[in-house]
Amino acid sequence: MNNYNTHVDPSPDRTDIAVAVHAASKRLRGHLVLNNVNLVVHRGHIIGIYGPNGSGKSVLLRVISGLVLLNTGSVHVFGQRIGRDIEFPSDLGALIDGPGFAMELSGRKNLELLASIHNRISSNDLQKVLDLVGLDPDDRRPVKAYSTGMRQRLGIAQAIMEHPKLLLLDEPTSALDPDGVLHIAQVLKALHRQGTTIILVSHNRTEIEMLCEQVYRMQSGSLQRE
Amino acid sequence: MHHLFIFWRAFNVQITWSMIGAVQLRNWLLIAVVVHVVVGVFSGQQLLALSTATDLSAQLPHVGDAFFLAFAGPSFGQSNWTPLLTWLLRHIFFCMLVGSISTSQLSNHDYLVILMLGSRWMWWVSLVFSIMIIAFSYTIIILCATLVGIVPWLRWHPDLSSFFIEQGIWQAAAGMSLIHLFSIIFSLTASSLVVTGLFQILITFTTHRVIWGIVAVMSLALIVWIIGLGDHTARWQPWIPGTQSILSRHWPFEPRMPGLTVRMSLVYNIMLTIWLVLIGHRIVKRFDFIGSQNNE
Numbered sequence: 351m352n353n354y355n356t357h358v359d360p361s362p363d364r365t366d367i368a369v370a371v372h373a374a375s376k377r378l379r380g381h382l383v384l385n386n387v388n389l390v391v392h393r394g395h396i397i398g399i400y401g402p403n404g405s406g407k408s409v410l411l412r413v414i415s416g417l418v419l420l421n422t423g424s425v426h427v428f429g430q431r432i433g434r435d436i437e438f439p440s441d442l443g444a445l446i447d448g449p450g451f452a453m454e455l456s457g458r459k460n461l462e463l464l465a466s467i468h469n470r471i472s473s474n475d476l477q478k479v480l481d482l483v484g485l486d487p488d489d490r491r492p493v494k495a496y497s498t499g500m501r502q503r504l505g506i507a508q509a510i511m512e513h514p515k516l517l518l519l520d521e522p523t524s525a526l527d528p529d530g531v532l533h534i535a536q537v538l539k540a541l542h543r544q545g546t547t548i549i550l551v552s553h554n555r556t557e558i559e560m561l562c563e564q565v566y567r568m569q570s571g572s573l574q575r576e
Numbered sequence: 577m578h579h580l581f582i583f584w585r586a587f588n589v590q591i592t593w594s595m596i597g598a599v600q601l602r603n604w605l606l607i608a609v610v611v612h613v614v615v616g617v618f619s620g621q622q623l624l625a626l627s628t629a630t631d632l633s634a635q636l637p638h639v640g641d642a643f644f645l646a647f648a649g650p651s652f653g654q655s656n657w658t659p660l661l662t663w664l665l666r667h668i669f670f671c672m673l674v675g676s677i678s679t680s681q682l683s684n685h686d687y688l689v690i691l692m693l694g695s696r697w698m699w700w701v702s703l704v705f706s707i708m709i710i711a712f713s714y715t716i717i718i719l720c721a722t723l724v725g726i727v728p729w730l731r732w733h734p735d736l737s738s739f740f741i742e743q744g745i746w747q748a749a750a751g752m753s754l755i756h757l758f759s760i761i762f763s764l765t766a767s768s769l770v771v772t773g774l775f776q777i778l779i780t781f782t783t784h785r786v787i788w789g790i791v792a793v794m795s796l797a798l799i800v801w802i803i804g805l806g807d808h809t810a811r812w813q814p815w816i817p818g819t820q821s822i823l824s825r826h827w828p829f830e831p832r833m834p835g836l837t838v839r840m841s842l843v844y845n846i847m848l849t850i851w852l853v854l855i856g857h858r859i860v861k862r863f864d865f866i867g868s869q870n871n872e
Binding site: 408409417418436437444446447449451453454464466467468 | 588593600694695862865866
């Protein structure tokens with residue numbers, strides 16, 4: 351295990367780099383939740399971060415997605431600096447802390463509503479993505495009638511539905527049964543083969559090692575490569 | 577143009593989500609409607625009883641008179657609890673609706689829309705529009721509910737009667753048309769609710785706690801009421817946000833407040849709204865969306 355503090359050149363001409371986090375620190379309510387974190391993820395790679403609850407994994411994903419702003423350090427996504435060049439990465443799919451869907455609507459209706467913002471994908475595409483994650487596209491029940499596992503699958507469907515170049519997934523299989531975990535792992539592998547850059551966060555090291563090319567450990571806000 | 581389309585669609589999603597959130601709070605909305613129907617019934621019966629008791633029935637009060645009474649609010653030096661409670665409940669119900677939007681935006685849907693929208697400013701503007709639409713809809717609902725409660729008791733007439741002149745109160749109301757009164761009450765109430773709604777959501781954003789937004793707005797409402805308990809009226813009183821929604825404290829209904837006209841209140845509310853939108857922009861620009869685990 352070695353401390354990973356490599357200084358990277360996150361300039362836009364480094365087209366092989368998808369995500370570059372440099373000396374990132376973040377304090378929330380007096381607690382240092384990210385402590386001088388450095389991370390480089392190359393395009394098309396799938397990396398995993400594991401660590402105990404409260405170690406800062408989800409905050410790191412929120413920092414990469416632009417939802418949480420750093421106190422010090424920088425984040426570049428596809429060569430653009432978050433907070434300076436762009437507010438949020440433009441080609442991003444995310445499942446962080448479990449998305450809050452409109453409980454009164456069906457899963458498909460929720461996705462239709464969100465997909466209507468960019469209007470990039472068709473109803474047929476939505477059907478396919480629901481199928482892909484193991485949900486019935488014709489299920490008209492409201493999301494509140496879904497099990498936790500079904501909501502998680504819906505969250506994954508939402509994250510991948512617009513074929514993002516970068517996918518951030520926080521505990522995507524925590525509520526799934528073993529078959530469900532294998533199924534979603536196959537989906538992620540397929541996306542990886544298609545060139546999607548994936549950052550996967552989990553407290554389950556085995557799951558991370560099964561899927562990822564590089565494994566990192568997060569502990570008390572510090573990131574270490576294994 | 578492309579960004580404008582995206583904004584418009586995201587705005588629709590925000591509105592839909594806010595409305596779904598409001599529907600989930602249908603019990604609160606139902607209670608608000610029932611309370612305002614009861615307020616209408618109470619106002620109608622009160623005026624009917626007064627006109628009968630004082631035998632000033634040269635002209636019986638009209639629907640508009642009771643409507644005025646229902647939305648007059650706690651006037652200066654008034655110790656009567658009914659107008660206070662009616663006015664306060666109106667704010668509490670709205671507070672719950674805005675609290676629901678705050679919860680859904682901060683805890684549940686926090687990143688879904690904003691990541692797709694790609695702009696904190698556009699996200700904030702769409703949220704401001706959502707609050708405005710909910711404030712306007714809520715005001716129309718409670719105005720109509722109050723009218724429903726009044727109509728069975730008093731005569732329908734397009735103008736207010738001379739009842740208030742005969743009673744020696746709110747003489748300026750005499751001769752007003754019901755439409756004029758409706759539009760004054762609607763604009764004062766809705767614009768004040770927009771201000772308090774924005775204030776509430778900004779306190780919530782700043783503290784990351786929905787409850788502090790509700791506490792702040794309720795505290796403001798109580799301050800407005802308490803400082804109006806005495807007969808002394810200070811120059812600064814009209815400037816406290818929330819006062820603008822109290823019709824009976826406006827000139828000419830309140831002769832001691834020559835500076836607080838309906839027009840001034842509306843301008844003041846619009847200025848406050850613009851100011852809160854700009855403050856909100858500054859807050860949202862640096863806001864950390866930290867999710868449900870940190871926003872209880």
